[in-house]
Amino acid sequence: AEEQTATGTGTGYNVGPVSLETTLSGSTYQLKDPTRGNTYTVDMNNRRIGAGTLFTDADNSWGTGALTDRATLAVDAQYGVSETWDFYLSKFGRSGIAGDGTGSYNRVHYGNSYLNASWSDTCFCMTYGDGNGTTYGPFVTLDVAGHEMTHGVTSRTAGLTYSGESGGLNESYSDIMGTLVEFYSNNAKDTGDYLIGEKVVTSGTPLRWMDDPSKDGSSAKCWSSTVKNLDVHYSSGVGNHAFFLLAVGSGAHTVNGVAYNSPTCDSSTVTGIGNDDAGAIFYRALTTYMTSSTNYSAARTATLKAATDLFGASSTQYTATAAAWSAVSVS
Ligand code: ASN
Ligand code: ZN
Ligand code: CA
Known part of the structure; x- marks a missing residue:
């Protein structure tokens, strides 16, 4: 069938009403975005194997916001x-996860609970679980989406090995960029915060806190051997x-109505220098200077090095970058 780009509307569970670029194939709309590398979404129909079923629709109006609508x-x-x-495109000029305009796809309703x-x-x-309907809701949130796709970016750039300190850095990059995606999106139902997965756990308790990672009871807030x-x-x-220290700063800060208190390890x-400059420094470091190890x-x-390239060695951004690492005991 002849295919053309169309603009539809959708209502998500976490994002609420949004606009979506879709494909009109013959007389049927497909949830496939020709403006972003033909990225598409399939229904895994609660199975863990198989290709799933591409979401299609007769009138280009997708979802109701209710989980009863697949x-x-x-x-x-x-x-x-x-x-x-x-x-990634507007902040860093990166076209897609691989940087070459290639799209990916999403698998939703994967498995049972x-x-x-x-x-x-x-x-x-990308693969997303539905949660269990009680303590965990669906894992399809903006910070989780940004987190998971950043694993793809890291893999195509520094290739940080997923164990030891490089593995911690790999995970951290996913949390950082996932958080910056949440801020960038500025969604009315999911405004930017420095918490990870706060929309996933139904109690509202985040999976992780960036201002003081030790608040989850397991994460390190200071480097040690x-x-x-x-x-x-x-x-x-x-x-x-x-x-967090580089973007926001130490001590007490309130951002988008959320209160943070970030300690330093050396008093x-x-x-802070703000999300944009901190994000630019971290992205350039990942894509220009980091390796798998x-x-x-x-x-x-x-x-x-990235701060020097972007802002100069005498800049406040350079000084703040050094101060942020020193404050978490990284020399
Ligand atoms: N959701 C997890 C993560 O992205 C999956 C994993 O353990 N790799 O970190
Ligand atoms: Zn991860
Ligand atoms: Ca968040």
């Missing part, structure tokens, strides 16, 4: 890609904490 979570997933794509989301380099695709032995989702705390005071000490060096 397309509702497809809206959240498709919009999550849109926002992540647009974030599946409590996770993931990126796969093999299928170049044993950080490398932690699960990567806990050793990520060092990088998340450094990024220093750090003054970069550890926290090398991450400090990489971000300082």
Whole structure:
């Protein structure tokens, strides 16, 4: 059938009403975005195997916001890609996860009561669980979408090995960029915060806190020689904490109505430089200076080189980058 780009509307569970670029194929609309590398979304029909079924619709109006409509979570997933794509393009000039304009795809309604989301380099695709209907809601949120797709970006750039300190850095980059996607999107139902997964857990308790990662009871807020032995989702705390200090600063701050209190490991005071400059420094470090074996000490060096490139070695941004790493005990 002849295919053309169309603009539809959708209502997601977490993002509410949004606009979506779709494909009109013959007389049927497909949840496939020709303006973002033909990224599309399939329904896994609560199975863990098979290709799933491409979401299609007769009138280009997708989902109702209710979970009883299977397309509702497809809206959240498709919009999550849109926002992540647009974030990387507008902030860093990166076209898609691989940087070459290639789209990915989303698999929603994966398995039964599946409590996770993931990126796969093999299928170049995202997988989202529905949650369990009680303590965990669907894992299809803006910060999780940005987190998972950033695993794809990291894989195509520095290639940080997913264990030890490089694994913690890999996880931290996903939390940082996922958070910046949430801020970029400025969604009325999911405004930017420095919390990870706050829309996933139905109690509203985040999975992770960037201002003080130790608030989850497991994550490291300061570097030590044993950080490398932690699960990567806990050793990520060092990088998340450094990024928060660089973007926002130490001590008490309220952003978008959320109160934070970020300690330093050396009793220093750090003054933040904002999300845009901090994000630019971290992105340039990831894509220009980091390698598969970069550890926290090398991450400090990489971000300082990036800060020099972007702002100069005498800039407040350079000084703040050094101060943020020192404040999490990374020298
Ligand atoms: N959702 C998890 C993550 O992205 C999946 C994993 O353990 N890799 O970190
Ligand atoms: Zn991850
Ligand atoms: Ca968040």
